[in-house]
Amino acid sequence: MATMTRVEKLAVAGRTMGVGGRLYRILSAVPTWVLWGLVVIWSLPTFTVLVNSFRTADAQRAVAWWNDFGGYTLENYAEVLGSGVTGGMAQALLNSFSIAIPATIIPIAIAAFAAYAFAWMDFKGREWWFIGTVSLLAVPLQTALIPLLTMFSRGGRWTLPFFEKTVTLFPDVDLAGDLTSVWLAHTGFALPFAIFLLHNYISGLPKDVFESAYIDGADHYTIFWRLVVPLSVPVLAAFAIFQFLWTWNDYLIALTFIGGNREALPATVAIASLAGEFGLREHLLTAGAFVQAFVPIIVFFALQRYFVRGILAGSVKG
Amino acid sequence: MASITFEGVGKVYPGGTRAIYDVNIHVADGEFVVLVGPSGCGKSTLLRMVAGLEEVTEGKLKIGDRVVNDVPPKDRDIAMVFQNYALYPHMTVFDNMAFGLKLRKMPKDEIERRVREAAKILEISDLLDRKPRALSGGQRQRVAMGRAIVREPSAFLMDEPLSNLDAKLRVQMRAELGLLHSKLGTTTLYVTHDQVEAMTMGDRVAVLRKITGEVSNLQQIDTPRVLYDDPANMFVAGFIGSPSMNFVYGRVEGEGDRTYAVFADHRVLIDPKRLAERPGLAHFKGKEIVLGMRPESFEISTAVPESEAIEGRTIEVDVDLVEQLGSEAFVHFTKPVRPVITPDIRELLEDEGADVSELGKETKFTARVNPDYAPRDGDRVKLVVNTEKLHFFDPDTGNVIK
Numbered sequence: 224m225a226t227m228t229r230v231e232k233l234a235v236a237g238r239t240m241g242v243g244g245r246l247y248r249i250l251s252a253v254p255t256w257v258l259w260g261l262v263v264i265w266s267l268p269t270f271t272v273l274v275n276s277f278r279t280a281d282a283q284r285a286v287a288w289w290n291d292f293g294g295y296t297l298e299n300y301a302e303v304l305g306s307g308v309t310g311g312m313a314q315a316l317l318n319s320f321s322i323a324i325p326a327t328i329i330p331i332a333i334a335a336f337a338a339y340a341f342a343w344m345d346f347k348g349r350e351w352w353f354i355g356t357v358s359l360l361a362v363p364l365q366t367a368l369i370p371l372l373t374m375f376s377r378g379g380r381w382t383l384p385f386f387e388k389t390v391t392l393f394p395d396v397d398l399a400g401d402l403t404s405v406w407l408a409h410t411g412f413a414l415p416f417a418i419f420l421l422h423n424y425i426s427g428l429p430k431d432v433f434e435s436a437y438i439d440g441a442d443h444y445t446i447f448w449r450l451v452v453p454l455s456v457p458v459l460a461a462f463a464i465f466q467f468l469w470t471w472n473d474y475l476i477a478l479t480f481i482g483g484n485r486e487a488l489p490a491t492v493a494i495a496s497l498a499g500e501f502g503l504r505e506h507l508l509t510a511g512a513f514v515q516a517f518v519p520i521i522v523f524f525a526l527q528r529y530f531v532r533g534i535l536a537g538s539v540k541g
Numbered sequence: 542m543a544s545i546t547f548e549g550v551g552k553v554y555p556g557g558t559r560a561i562y563d564v565n566i567h568v569a570d571g572e573f574v575v576l577v578g579p580s581g582c583g584k585s586t587l588l589r590m591v592a593g594l595e596e597v598t599e600g601k602l603k604i605g606d607r608v609v610n611d612v613p614p615k616d617r618d619i620a621m622v623f624q625n626y627a628l629y630p631h632m633t634v635f636d637n638m639a640f641g642l643k644l645r646k647m648p649k650d651e652i653e654r655r656v657r658e659a660a661k662i663l664e665i666s667d668l669l670d671r672k673p674r675a676l677s678g679g680q681r682q683r684v685a686m687g688r689a690i691v692r693e694p695s696a697f698l699m700d701e702p703l704s705n706l707d708a709k710l711r712v713q714m715r716a717e718l719g720l721l722h723s724k725l726g727t728t729t730l731y732v733t734h735d736q737v738e739a740m741t742m743g744d745r746v747a748v749l750r751k752i753t754g755e756v757s758n759l760q761q762i763d764t765p766r767v768l769y770d771d772p773a774n775m776f777v778a779g780f781i782g783s784p785s786m787n788f789v790y791g792r793v794e795g796e797g798d799r800t801y802a803v804f805a806d807h808r809v810l811i812d813p814k815r816l817a818e819r820p821g822l823a824h825f826k827g828k829e830i831v832l833g834m835r836p837e838s839f840e841i842s843t844a845v846p847e848s849e850a851i852e853g854r855t856i857e858v859d860v861d862l863v864e865q866l867g868s869e870a871f872v873h874f875t876k877p878v879r880p881v882i883t884p885d886i887r888e889l890l891e892d893e894g895a896d897v898s899e900l901g902k903e904t905k906f907t908a909r910v911n912p913d914y915a916p917r918d919g920d921r922v923k924l925v926v927n928t929e930k931l932h933f934f935d936p937d938t939g940n941v942i943k
Binding site: 429431432434435436437438439440441445449450453454 | 592615620624630688692
């Protein structure tokens with residue numbers, strides 16, 4: 224046995240550990256330098272963008288950065304952050320915040336209540352409601368954009384056949400161009416996943432803790448606020464990161480619903496328009512991208528310890 | 542404080558499955574009653590019914606004089622200790638114990654006083670600022686107890702509270718719980734699957750079993766002593782006691798004024814006193830019955846005074862195996878009689894994860910004998926049978942013949 228090669232040892236381990244264990248053994252046998260190589264290849268494009276963001280327009284167009292050690296400048300950043308271009312990047316970043324923060328908090332609040340109810344409250348048709356909610360995950364965002372826009376701007380009406388009567392299903396709220404419409408759209412499309420994720424976690428909380436609280440005199444409201452919320456911090460944080468990144472980086476929904484209102488456009492849209500017609504200011508895109516990415520990076524690193532824990536929670540015990 | 546009364550309590554689940562039928566138990570004020578039985582016997586369900594976590598679908602459940610069938614848990618004035626402790630993981634020990642009191646809007650200084658006092662009784666005063674994950678199993682167990690104590694409820698409900706502890710700690714906590722009960726005197730209903738725990742802790746023990754048809758889950762409820770010495774049926778007889786009672790098919794035969802219990806090729810004289818206690822035996826003369834003998838009803842003949850090792854009280858056996866424990870020795874032997882297999886025996890075996898096929902073709906016996914006189918494997922020895930402690934069961938019903 225002492226003369227077994229590494230492959231043989233792995234094979235033995237594999238037979239005794241099942242597929243997951245085998246995969247783990249094989250992956251953990253990959254030498255670290257291979258992983259570092261992958262990291263370098265993977266990061267190269269990002270690094271290129273970073274370097275280019277510090278180079279002048281001419282330098283960017285003339286030579287690749289690895290052949291050129293001159294022409295570095297902070298001008299791109301100055302121009303992006305300065306007021307010059309589209310009413311100011313600062314304003315656009317603020318807009319991004321005012322979209323992303325409510326569009327993160329609103330779905331979490333709704334989903335946490337819903338997930339608790341689906342997990343621990345007894346009501347009729349609970350399972351079917353849950354299946355229905357989660358199956359909405361299958362609705363692609365793009366198909367709903369135009370109907371939603373129409374509904375937000377002109378309301379929803381349905382003319383009954385035969386009776387020639389028109390019923391108002393959704394009133395005229397005239398939200399087009401308003402941030403509220405973006406919040407609502409983000410909330411709606413986040414809820415199925417949010418409820419699914421939180422439900423997985425919350426339904427895995429130990430039942431007897433709730434029963435104990437119930438005997439101690441707690442009602443659902445108390446149990447939710449005093450037990451479920453504090454115990455669900457990892458998953459709430461994980462979802463918050465997800466949703467914040469998604470809404471911060473969103474381009475399509477923002478452009479569709481507030482496209483006409485230039486003062487309210489978020490950073491993503493502002494950066495896209497940086498390039499200007501015919502790509503005249505294309506060289507600014509690199510700096511713009513880093514300005515835009517700065518916030519998500521901070522959010523991610525600040526909360527990353529919750530990230531893995533929350534996503535795995537419920538699937539792995541302990 | 543209050544009593545707990547089950548009056549014809551039953552439980553049918555919405556799907557139509559019946560878990561409990563016609564259970565009648567009265568737990569007196571201040572009494573410690575243990576519900577014991579194999580898994581699936583409904584003991585936890587009964588406890589959860591008292592707590593209000595399971596609906597009572599039949600009969601009446603009373604705490605004190607009040608019928609509580611429809612009273613929500615928080616208004617029942619009971620406290621429950623869960624198997625997994627069910628501590629609130631994000632709260633300190635103090636907050637865990639204070640939670641129920643805060644919800645009841647008790648003044649702060651009263652909460653403080655009660656928590657400190659309970660912590661002192663349970664010797665966890667220096668743990669009050671810790672979170673549950675920083676505690677050992679035994680400490681968590683104490684906190685769970687403390688949470689029940691501070692409420693000063695009219696009854697404690699305990700659902701296998703010691704089963705997650707290791708063996709040594711369990712024995713220690715068992716004694717402490719007993720001590721605590723005698724100190725506080727609170728009515729306690731305690732659920733366990735461990736018959737030793739049941740026997741050592743309960744003022745009275747209720748033995749339950751899985752229902753088949755419309756027969757009560759409750760087999761017998763009495764003091765540990767009576768359960769042991771006077772079991773109502775083969776299920777109780779086999780469940781209580783370790784090693785369990787030996788069962789063998791046999792007959793009762795009369796000869797003049799003497800009555801013998803006959804099994805295998807042995808005839809043992811039934812003690813006249815025992816016979817007087819069991820007048821029902823007269824109806825079973827000549828019929829096949831089941832004889833029950835506790836392991837300690839046997840003794841090596843050389844270990845007793847000669848006057849006791851007399852004809853009619855002894856049997857000769859070939860020893861298969863001796864287990865020497867120092868304080869006692871177990872002597873295993875077999876007799877060429879088909880083993881006793883009845884529904885009661887099947888259920889008891891299943892509970893141990895065994896099967897009737899493991900009984901083999903012959904009847905196995907275990908004797909608990911004086912370790913100083915223990916024979917060796919393969920020896921042929923004479924055993925004295927304590928005929929005052931013979932048990933007789935009806936093989937058809939499994940009930941004791943009285």
